[in-house]
Amino acid sequence: MKYVLTLLLALSLWGCGSPATAPAAPDRAAATAPAMAAPLQRAMVAPSLVYRAIEVQQQLDAREGELLAEGAPWFRVVPGRIPVVITAPHATRPLRNGKRRFSDGGGTAALALALAELTGAHVVYTTEEGPSDPNYHDDNAFKHALAGLVRELQPRYVLDIHGSHAFRPYDIDLGTMHGESLLGQDHLQQGLVTSLRNEGILNISGNYFAAAKNQTITKFVAALGVPAIQVEVNTTYLSPSAGKIEAQRFSQLAQAMARFIESGWERPRG
Template identity: 35%
Template sequence: MDGWLERLVALESEVEYKTPPRRGEGEFRFQAGSLPVLVSAPHGAAHTRHGRLKEEDDFTAGLARLCGELSGAYVLYAWRKSATDPNYYPDVPYKQALTQIVRRYDIRFVVDLHGCAAYRDFGIALGTMQGQSLPREYRRLILRLLYRHGFRAGGGWLSRVDVDCTFTAGNGSRQETITRFVSQLLGVPAVQVELNSYLRVVRRRPQASERDPFEGDAVMIERTINLLVGLVRAVARYAASDGFERGSPTKL
């Protein structure tokens, strides 16, 4: 298990939060997989909204990459400072790349990873646009999987799951989140997953936007890795068995 945390730190070390892409680089990178599931981390590095720089969701890029390595998911992640906000604006390069990946590799489900602050009163928040971003069968599947890994609505602090309350993935907003874009425009089920800092940050890097030293809960980070890997495999199996057809917006 400790090897997973070491690997997570190594993968995250390649992300330069506030460095613009150098010549020949892009703001984001793609990691190929073998299952028809894409794990997205659009805020893996700092990004720009309304002309202001917003800090990175540190370790979401590393987690997405590690999940891809362990599960076989495809991965798209920000690794350099972005001049836009992929989770806010329409028609940005990140979404253009995401569209190409979904079509080329017949992606059947998208998990969009984000990070929330350590002070939140939950470990994980799910955003499904109040159920509009995925069929109810996927929602039930995800909640059952969370429960098996020790996360539930009535759990204590880091084990508590917040569903469509604090983060809804953009329902009723002008913001074009990744989850809204994928489910409503590409016709592929999607869920936004917000992870408390304690569930993802092994130890804060010196170049992070947040300057205070911080270390997450190693046991909970390992549990979260297991959960994400299990989630990818479960939705991939379900997509292969339920006859889900892409091509139209996902509705309940």
């Protein structure tokens, strides 16, 4: 009798565990297989581009103190192929309130031109020590030319490049007037940050230099209805002529920003 009861109990337990509800056997192959790695991207910056950037940096830096002939051009507009504008208003020493101010260095223009070469973006940058400060005053030829370009092109955004002291604790500081200059397109900043971090540039600050004071290019462009970001770059990324590490950092930053520009980072559709 004990044997019969044991057999009936075993059969009932077997019926409760049908194939549809029984836990699946562990997949040993799946458990031991390595996680799929993201596909690697091929590097897009060649040493030749960095050599050209070094020439631009050195040429602009060497012009410090040179007098500008009356009526001579002091900035340059480089036409591009895509609706993105990059500015470098302090590539040479600006004149602010009657006093000559320090420049951000020719590396800012070198970066802007490298990005133009890589992506086809439009560029506006200073070539001489001009009669005004395009990032402090509005009534100057640089701002007039930029306004004309923005109205004609209606770009997706403007990136305004500046150099930041090497002793700053960040690699990049993004100034957006505390978000106002993005004009609701926060995905632009998120996309730029993602691209920088994907290239290993991790130390990113927000609005240490917010571009909210004075008549900045970021404020000027946003008032024209186009999103703008002030990109403050630690000068260790803007001095390719200084050495191998600095040249590699310049190359790394150019690649990160070029990939951001090429990606488009259009507003996600709801």
